[in-house]
Amino acid sequence: xxxxxxxxxxxxxxxxxxxxxxxxxxxxxxxxxxxxxxxxxxxxxxxxxxxxxxxxxxxxxxxxxxxxxxxxxxxxxxxxxxxxxxxxxxxxxxxxxxxxxxxxxxxxxxxxxxxxxxxxxxxxxxxxxxxxxxxxxxxxxxxxxxxxxxxxxxxxxxx
Amino acid sequence: xxxxxxxxxxxxxxxxxxxxxxxxxxxxxxxxxxxxxxxxxxxxxxxxxxxxxxxxxxxxxxxxxxxxxxxxxxxxxxxxxxxxxxxxxxxxxxxxxxxxxxxxxxxxxxxxxxxxxxxxxxxxxxxxxxxxxxxxxxxxxxxxxxxxxxxxxxxxxxxxxxxxxxxxx
Numbered sequence: 001x002x003x004x005x006x007x008x009x010x011x012x013x014x015x016x017x018x019x020x021x022x023x024x025x026x027x028x029x030x031x032x033x034x035x036x037x038x039x040x041x042x043x044x045x046x047x048x049x050x051x052x053x054x055x056x057x058x059x060x061x062x063x064x065x066x067x068x069x070x071x072x073x074x075x076x077x078x079x080x081x082x083x084x085x086x087x088x089x090x091x092x093x094x095x096x097x098x099x100x101x102x103x104x105x106x107x108x109x110x111x112x113x114x115x116x117x118x119x120x121x122x123x124x125x126x127x128x129x130x131x132x133x134x135x136x137x138x139x140x141x142x143x144x145x146x147x148x149x150x151x152x153x154x155x156x157x158x159x
Numbered sequence: 160x161x162x163x164x165x166x167x168x169x170x171x172x173x174x175x176x177x178x179x180x181x182x183x184x185x186x187x188x189x190x191x192x193x194x195x196x197x198x199x200x201x202x203x204x205x206x207x208x209x210x211x212x213x214x215x216x217x218x219x220x221x222x223x224x225x226x227x228x229x230x231x232x233x234x235x236x237x238x239x240x241x242x243x244x245x246x247x248x249x250x251x252x253x254x255x256x257x258x259x260x261x262x263x264x265x266x267x268x269x270x271x272x273x274x275x276x277x278x279x280x281x282x283x284x285x286x287x288x289x290x291x292x293x294x295x296x297x298x299x300x301x302x303x304x305x306x307x308x309x310x311x312x313x314x315x316x317x318x319x320x321x322x323x324x325x326x327x328x
Contacts, residue, residue, distance in 0.1 A: 012312060013309060013312050040316070040320050041319070043261035043264060044319060046261075047262045047265035051178065051285050052285050055177070060198065
């Protein structure tokens, strides 16, 4: 057995072994114990076996560089579609009343009523204050009294 | 050819392409990029794929040429390939720390080999291709491959014997 391995190694080093014989060598050197004088071969055959396990781990490219040709025809179709949709939804100068809701209408009416009540009360107030004008009138009438004092002064001068 | 059909053709050997690329470019990232490039090139030539008798061999040749171009442009730019993946081998397969150390040592020896010998070792000892297939892939004749292989194997043995005797790990 050992003799056989030695012969195979000789052939191996001359590049004369077949794949089958090389497999025999690999099997022999993957054992835990080998002949001491052949031990230096062990790491080499181990290395070959370990290296054979290494794999390409990067994911393969999905498209393999098949260039996606951008289709301008479909771009124009999309553009026309967008244009048509936008025309359909476009309404120039939409009247404002339409945008007032029912709740807002009620609120406006309430505000109107409140303002009306307020102005009514204010008018009542001014009506009451208008009596003051009569006082003014009375004041001017009282002015006649001055004329009464005039002859009196004259009388006092004479005295 | 659909995407799926293409994947079915490519999947069995994409790892081999990757490993060959890594053997030459050393850096894992660069090897991954190279593999993708090769697959994309194959996809672009998918119309011709059925004409090729051996897509696998054809892909390996493409990988080799692609990596050589890459290495040449690197040399022209005076750049050294930077890599930090001496230790990224499958850890679960390495039972002992010692074993891992010596495997790393083999990895370093392999990196020092000339490119042609690297490829021959990769294709024969790791991927286990027949000499005829390797000859096709590398565009060399079988005798030249045997010679390169023998040289590479002897170099590895010598370096390993040296370290083994010195007990240097």
